[in-house]
Amino acid sequence: MNKCQKIKNMQVFITETKEEVYPLVKKLIPEGAVVSFGGSVTLSDTKVLDGLVNDGYKLLDRRVEGADVHKIYRDVFNADFYLSSSNAITENGELYNVDGNANRIAAIAFGPENVIIIAGKNKIVKNLDEAIKRVKEYVAPKNCVRLGLDTYCAKNGKCVSLNKENPEMSDGCASNSRICCDYIISSRQRIKDRIKVILVNEELGY
Secondary structure, three states: OHHHHHOOOOEEEEEOOHHHHHHHHHHHOOOOOEEEEOOOHHHHHOOHHHHHHHOOOEEEOOOOOOOOHHHHHHHHHHOOEEEEOOOEEEOOOOEEEEEOOOHHHHHHHOOOOEEEEEEEHHHEEOOHHHHHHHHHHHHHHHHHHHHOOOOHHHHHOOOHHHHOOOOOOOOOOOOOOOOOOEEEEEOOOOOOOOEEEEEEOOOOOO
8 A cells, every 4th residue: 555655645554453543543633623524434433533522623513413514514625634434445546435415525535634534454455446346236235224225235235237237337226315426536646645544454334
C-alpha cells in the first residue's frame, strides 16, 4: 500500500488492531475541529464515533434526534475533517466507493479540508475489477440487509446484474431503495495528504 502514499498523494497509516485507531484519529484531528462522517460499520467497529462524542468534538451528526439531515449534508462541505471507510481499496492505491445518496462520495471527492478513510484488511482487493465484484457480491447485499432495504441483493445475497454475462459496473436493480447509484474512484490527488488512509490489520465492517 505504499503506492497509495508515493503515487496517489494520500497519507497512509497502518495499525495492527482496531483499538489503536481512535488514538491515532485523535492525534490527527486538533481540538476544536468541526468533524462529520459517513455511514460506516467500520467507524462503529473501531469505536471512533463514540470517542468523538465523548471527547466533545464539534460534530455534524445526522444521528441526533431532530437533526436537519439535508442541511448537515451540505454543511459537511465546510467541515475540517470528514471520516468514512471505503468499500474497497486496490493494491495500486485506488479507493473505490459506491453510494445511494452520493453525500459520502461527494465529501470524499471535494469539500472537507481533510478526509480520513479507515479500512480493515478485508477491504483490500487486487484491482478495480475485484473492487466492483466485492460491492456487488458482498458490500451492497450486507448493507441492504442491515438497513432493511427492499432490494434484489438483500433477498438473494448478490446483485441482480450478476445473473447476466459481463455486467457493467453500474448495472443493478431498479428498486427505489437501491444503494448503488453513484460511483467514485479516488486515484492520484492534487492536494497532497488531504486524504489520510488508516489501514487496520484486522477485518472490519463490510
